Amino acid sequence: MKKSIYEYSLKRTKVMEFRESEKLNMPEKVYKFLKTIKLDEEEQEHMMVLVLDAGSRIKAYYTVSIGLIDTTQAHSREIFRNSILFGASKIILAHNHPSGSTEPSSEDIKRTNALVQAGKIIGIEILDHIIIGNGFYSFCEAGKMEVENNCCSFLTGSAVETA
DSSP states (O other), X not given: OOOOXXXXXXXXXXXXXXXXXXXXXXXXXXXXXXXXXXXXXXXSOEEEXXXXXXXXXXXXXXXXXXXXXXOOOOOHHHHHHHHHHTTOSEEEEEEEOTTSOXXXXXXXXXXXXXXXXXXXXXXXXXXXEEEEESEEEETTTTTOSOOGGGSOGGGSTTTSOOO
């Protein structure tokens, strides 16, 4: 009996240019980026990860899962697999609500906090989870992420550009 063996690789495709100094260090900037890649126009829920370097500059982004019009599933192994391969220091989670509502479900909150804990274990910080629809919702700004000191380093003065 023969067993198939597969070679896995990462394919990199340039999709846009982004100023090298541009940081995704505020929810509004993440929202603008997500609108640029048209996440708000998808008719099914898409769960995405934005991969950042230590300076909060975007290195890559990828779609983890595509669900139905009102739900999508994403396990921590799918969230972090490519993040590890891309050498992520930090990530931002994002998903759309095709209905336009940006309010998180109780499951969104529960899943996000489970992912925050998984990220702590493997050393990849989750800075925020953004829901995009008619506007956006930041878990970090709303205080819905279980992080140390009940605040996000993402939004502190040390992380935000002053220029």
